Amino acid sequence: MAKKSFREQILQVREDAIVSSVNRLLAEKGFEAMTVDEVAADVGVAKASLYKHFASKEALAAAAMIRVLDRTLAMIGELEADPRNADPAHAVEQLKAVARWTMQVQLAGEMPSLPAQNSTLRAELMENRSYLDRLMEVSEKLGRWIESAQSVGALDKSLPVEVIMYTLFARACDPVLGLLKASGQYQPEQIVSMLTKTCFEGLRGS
Amino acid sequence: MAKKSFREQILQVREDAIVSSVNRLLAEKGFEAMTVDEVAADVGVAKASLYKHFASKEALAAAAMIRVLDRTLAMIGELEADPRNADPAHAVEQLKAVARWTMQVQLAGEMPSLPAQNSTLRAELMENRSYLDRLMEVSEKLGRWIESAQSVGALDKSLPVEVIMYTLFARACDPVLGLLKASGQYQPEQIVSMLTKTCFEGLRGS
DNA sequence: GTCTATAACCAGATAGAC
DNA sequence: GTCTATCTGGTTATAGAC
Numbered sequence: 001m002a003k004k005s006f007r008e009q010i011l012q013v014r015e016d017a018i019v020s021s022v023n024r025l026l027a028e029k030g031f032e033a034m035t036v037d038e039v040a041a042d043v044g045v046a047k048a049s050l051y052k053h054f055a056s057k058e059a060l061a062a063a064a065m066i067r068v069l070d071r072t073l074a075m076i077g078e079l080e081a082d083p084r085n086a087d088p089a090h091a092v093e094q095l096k097a098v099a100r101w102t103m104q105v106q107l108a109g110e111m112p113s114l115p116a117q118n119s120t121l122r123a124e125l126m127e128n129r130s131y132l133d134r135l136m137e138v139s140e141k142l143g144r145w146i147e148s149a150q151s152v153g154a155l156d157k158s159l160p161v162e163v164i165m166y167t168l169f170a171r172a173c174d175p176v177l178g179l180l181k182a183s184g185q186y187q188p189e190q191i192v193s194m195l196t197k198t199c200f201e202g203l204r205g206s
Numbered sequence: 207m208a209k210k211s212f213r214e215q216i217l218q219v220r221e222d223a224i225v226s227s228v229n230r231l232l233a234e235k236g237f238e239a240m241t242v243d244e245v246a247a248d249v250g251v252a253k254a255s256l257y258k259h260f261a262s263k264e265a266l267a268a269a270a271m272i273r274v275l276d277r278t279l280a281m282i283g284e285l286e287a288d289p290r291n292a293d294p295a296h297a298v299e300q301l302k303a304v305a306r307w308t309m310q311v312q313l314a315g316e317m318p319s320l321p322a323q324n325s326t327l328r329a330e331l332m333e334n335r336s337y338l339d340r341l342m343e344v345s346e347k348l349g350r351w352i353e354s355a356q357s358v359g360a361l362d363k364s365l366p367v368e369v370i371m372y373t374l375f376a377r378a379c380d381p382v383l384g385l386l387k388a389s390g391q392y393q394p395e396q397i398v399s400m401l402t403k404t405c406f407e408g409l410r411g412s
Numbered sequence: 413g414t415c416t417a418t419a420a421c422c423a424g425a426t427a428g429a430c
Numbered sequence: 431g432t433c434t435a436t437c438t439g440g441t442t443a444t445a446g447a448c
Binding site for chain 1: 234235236238239298319321322323324325360361362363364365366368369370372373374376380381382384385386389391400401403404405406407408409410411412
């Protein structure tokens with residue numbers, strides 16, 4: 001870790017503030033509805049200053065996604081540190097823990113929601129090395145757990161690994177969470193627990 | 207059914223063509239990315255003519271959603287016509303049939319995708335009586351099947367009805383479908399069958 | 413009702429002084 | 431680097447002739 005000048009630290013802090021605002025606004029309104037003016041107002045800087053830090057609106061969103069992936073990798077790293085991790089019998093519990101965590105992040109209003117099919121944003125993300133590297137790393141770690149869980153019969157062996165992986169990713173931004181939260185009838189923990197159950201055990205139940 | 211003049215029929219046909227285009231474009235690109243110019247060009251009419259039929263872009267989307275709900279109600283009606291429907295033991299099969307059907311519609315590129323949290327669109331939909339009436343009717347019919355299925359233990363009795371209903375609605379626009387389709391590794395029937403299974407039996411499998 | 417042309421507006425992005 | 435002020439492009443919506 002290189003030492004940084006005081007000036008650089010100030011800049012770093014400002015960028016962090018920008019990414020935090022972007023992350024929250026993306027979670028609240030989504031990419032299209034979020035405006036750069038809004039971000040600038042929220043951070044408390046002029047719009048032109050934002051463009052000194054980030055080249056485009058898409059770059060802002062990418063920075064927020066990278067931060068989320070870093071948080072995810074940190075969370076996965078904690079699970080890996082647990083010595084039980086070596087036992088395939090616990091792999092499915094690790095996956096459930098990841099699913100629960102992503103749902104909690106979403107309920108806390110900290111999960112950016114990116115329209116799956118926005119062309120300019122997707123194109124920019126697919127060319128962003130930092131983003132792709134992290135996405136790949138998450139995929140590999142989850143993929144290993146999925147294979148372990150399948151090998152001991154804790155997950156359906158007839159499902160391709162990528163089907164399970166996509167499903168887990170999708171549950172991190174499942175609109176059902178928001179609907180149940182908006183209904184106001186359930187505690188956050190109830191929602192997470194019900195949806196984790198339906199994800200792994202299905203609507204039929206165990 | 208009131209008889210219609212020839213002129214009215216012509217208009218009806220044109221409106222149908224407009225709604226079909228809107229439906230397809232919404233499925234392809236979503237509400238925000240779809241432009242009114244595009245719709246006009248696709249239908250082959252002037253943009254101003256569109257505004258004679260529909261008051262706003264939101265009204266266009268609402269018309270497409272209403273058509274989808276009508277198709278859904280027709281599909282549900284066919285299931286209800288089956289005499290076995292009276293037997294609660296078959297309720298879960300009816301629900302699976304509805305889930306499969308909505309996934310097939312999505313795979314066929316005929317399911318409009320409306321960003322869940324667009325304010326202007328949501329506000330307009332929530333004031334559209336035709337839309338709300340149909341949504342209510344679908345909900346009531348599915349709700350009865352869900353309760354029947356729970357009563358015979360075919361669905362998890364511990365889950366509130368609305369949790370199951372929201373989950374079924376959400377699976378109709380699950381991004382996993384699009385991802386698997388885009389991967390090109392699976393036939394449409396495979397995708398539908400795998401996702402129906404994970405929805406009802408979970409990732410763990412039966 | 414349909415068309416061409418245009419108004420009105422708003423978002424993303426930039427120029428130039430400090 | 432940050433600000434104020436402005437440009438540019440694209441979108442919704444409408445005027446007015448036919």
